[in-house]
Amino acid sequence: MYEALRAYFVDQHPAHAAARQFGYSPGSFYVLCTHFRTHQLPPFFRESKRGPKRQPKKDPVRDLVVALRKRNRSIYDIRDALREQGRPLSLRSIWEILREAGFARLPRRLDEERPERARPEAAPRANRRAFALEAGAGFPTEVGGVFLFVPLLVELGFDRLVEQAGYPGTRAIPALQSLLALLALKLLGRKRVSHVMDLAHDRGLGLFAGLNAVPKTTALIDYSYRTQRGHNLALLRGMVQALRRQGMLPGESFNLDFHAIPHFGEQSILERHYVPRRSHAEKSVLTFLAQDNDSRVICYANARLLKRDKAEEVLRFVDFWKRTTGELPKELVFDARLTTPRTLYALDELGIRFLTLRPRSAALVRALLALPAAAWTRCHLDVPHRKYRTPRIHESRVRLKDYPADLRQIAAIDLGRDQPTLLITNDFRPRPETLLTRYAQRMIVENAIADGVHFFHLDALSSDIQIEADLSVTLTAVGNALYHTFARQIRGFEEAQAGSLARRFINTMATVRIGSGTIELTYPKRAGNPLLVEAGYAAKRVQVPWLHEHTLSFAFS
Numbered sequence: 001m002y003e004a005l006r007a008y009f010v011d012q013h014p015a016h017a018a019a020r021q022f023g024y025s026p027g028s029f030y031v032l033c034t035h036f037r038t039h040q041l042p043p044f045f046r047e048s049k050r051g052p053k054r055q056p057k058k059d060p061v062r063d064l065v066v067a068l069r070k071r072n073r074s075i076y077d078i079r080d081a082l083r084e085q086g087r088p089l090s091l092r093s094i095w096e097i098l099r100e101a102g103f104a105r106l107p108r109r110l111d112e113e114r115p116e117r118a119r120p121e122a123a124p125r126a127n128r129r130a131f132a133l134e135a136g137a138g139f140p141t142e143v144g145g146v147f148l149f150v151p152l153l154v155e156l157g158f159d160r161l162v163e164q165a166g167y168p169g170t171r172a173i174p175a176l177q178s179l180l181a182l183l184a185l186k187l188l189g190r191k192r193v194s195h196v197m198d199l200a201h202d203r204g205l206g207l208f209a210g211l212n213a214v215p216k217t218t219a220l221i222d223y224s225y226r227t228q229r230g231h232n233l234a235l236l237r238g239m240v241q242a243l244r245r246q247g248m249l250p251g252e253s254f255n256l257d258f259h260a261i262p263h264f265g266e267q268s269i270l271e272r273h274y275v276p277r278r279s280h281a282e283k284s285v286l287t288f289l290a291q292d293n294d295s296r297v298i299c300y301a302n303a304r305l306l307k308r309d310k311a312e313e314v315l316r317f318v319d320f321w322k323r324t325t326g327e328l329p330k331e332l333v334f335d336a337r338l339t340t341p342r343t344l345y346a347l348d349e350l351g352i353r354f355l356t357l358r359p360r361s362a363a364l365v366r367a368l369l370a371l372p373a374a375a376w377t378r379c380h381l382d383v384p385h386r387k388y389r390t391p392r393i394h395e396s397r398v399r400l401k402d403y404p405a406d407l408r409q410i411a412a413i414d415l416g417r418d419q420p421t422l423l424i425t426n427d428f429r430p431r432p433e434t435l436l437t438r439y440a441q442r443m444i445v446e447n448a449i450a451d452g453v454h455f456f457h458l459d460a461l462s463s464d465i466q467i468e469a470d471l472s473v474t475l476t477a478v479g480n481a482l483y484h485t486f487a488r489q490i491r492g493f494e495e496a497q498a499g500s501l502a503r504r505f506i507n508t509m510a511t512v513r514i515g516s517g518t519i520e521l522t523y524p525k526r527a528g529n530p531l532l533v534e535a536g537y538a539a540k541r542v543q544v545p546w547l548h549e550h551t552l553s554f555a556f557s
Contacts, residue, residue, distance in 0.1 A: 123200040124213040141204020144510020161238035180209040186479040191457040210546035224468040232474040253293040256334040260284040298477045303470040341403040358422040379433040388416045455499040489535040522555040529556040
């Protein structure tokens with residue numbers, strides 16, 4: 001059998017001649033050849049491999065590759081050397097040559113054992129003790145716009161607020177410097193903490209935080225896990241008090257809402273919460289936000305919530321405001337999912353007005369639609385840009401389960417929805433159209449959340465540990481307050497969102513010049529520079545505590 005197959009496949013004899021020579025019929029020999037080709041014969045038989053027996057690319061450089069490996073060169077070094085000589089070879093081909101020659105993998109080498117070539121430059125390590133401002137020094141920075149917030153931070157006494165909050169720190173990177181670095185990323189609209197590495201060599205970002213260099217990703221993320229809810233709550237309390245001293249946050253009325261920050265990891269211990277834009281519940285961090293209705297500043301945030309605590313969070317906000325300002329909120333506006341009738345009654349006993357939606361049951365909707373036309377009254381909403389401004393309303397007194405008192409219910413139709421809108425409140429004094437207009441203003445907090453998601457990247461959850469998420473949400477609230485304070489100074493941009501302000505004023509380069517006790521930032525020509533000059537930035541002289549008491553000033557080309 002072997003000799004017959006060898007005569008046909010190797011010696012290239014005709015099939016009928018090989019069959020006749022070794023005693024096979026032509027048909028049987030063809031079957032035998034088929035079994036050989038399909039590997040159905042015993043293991044003794046192997047079909048010879050056809051194809052080129054030479055390697056035209058490998059053979060000429062084989063000796064050179066071996067010689068380079070004997071000089072302790074890696075396959076990458078060998079590839080570059082061959083490329084310089086005009087004899088390129090792939091990494092796989094180089095590795096095959098070395099393997100055939102009996103070489104093992106190259107052990108890890110020291111830097112001095114590697115050939116000279118361009119290598120990544122290591123960024124300096126952040127260290128407050130190495131921070132020095134040498135007179136006469138100057139450098140460009142890509143984050144010059146973030147220094148426009150320094151006067152606001154000094155006016156708010158941000159350094160004192162961080163110290164009073166008791167945040168942890170080290171001698172190399174104190175608490176103030178860690179929070180300023182994290183806050184700078186929020187103000188610049190960076191999506192994740194890890195994106196600080198894009199600015200690792202920018203001396204300007206380190207200067208903003210009062211450091212010789214900005215802390216790297218690991219340092220900032222590790223710091224987030226060292227904070228506690230009490231630290232964040234104390235910082236928010238201090239921010240509210242400082243903003244009120246500047247005439248912001250009157251505290252007359254607040255918009256409240258929950259926001260679920262989804263987690264996209266495969267495994268998570270987080271609870272499932274309803275995510276409106278996805279129309280289903282999924283693993284997420286539940287966040288509570290409170291916004292002052294007049295100034296539109298987010299003044300309270302909490303990302304350490306569980307489902308069992310959800311209904312009582314509004315009372316915790318009331319306690320926060322009472323402890324911070326010495327007075328209770330006068331009015332709270334929120335949707336139907338925020339709390340329960342029992343908590344609503346607790347607010348009523350505290351003398352706090354509330355305005356919320358009532359869940360619509362099928363029976364309740366049928367009863368309202370069955371009312372005669374005379375039971376509905378046409379009213380006018382003083383909202384110029386609203387499409388549906390003349391709804392019909394029906395007002396009544398109702399009782400809810402677990403709420404042992406009458407509530408005022410206002411049903412409204414012709415608002416652009418198929419079913420009636422049901423408002424309930426414990427305030428019986430205002431006109432119905434006033435309450436409808438006020439609840440429509442609650443959309444402001446949803447716009448603020450949308451701005452937080454899009455610009456401050458509130459949904460960029462980097463961990464399923466709520467400690468880290470709570471610090472991120474707290475700094476989002478601080479960044480939101482700073483942008484609103486900044487917007488009040490720019491004529492025509494008082495109502496602008498953070499993204500628009502950042503694009504026009506903050507995302508700009510600058511040149512830093514350090515003098516004797518002074519730091520001057522010079523900005524290139526931009527369309528928004530006249531507005532900054534009009535806002536008084538060209539005349540500002542601010543002594544910055546965390547910059548060794550140097551005086552910060554601004555100049556515009």
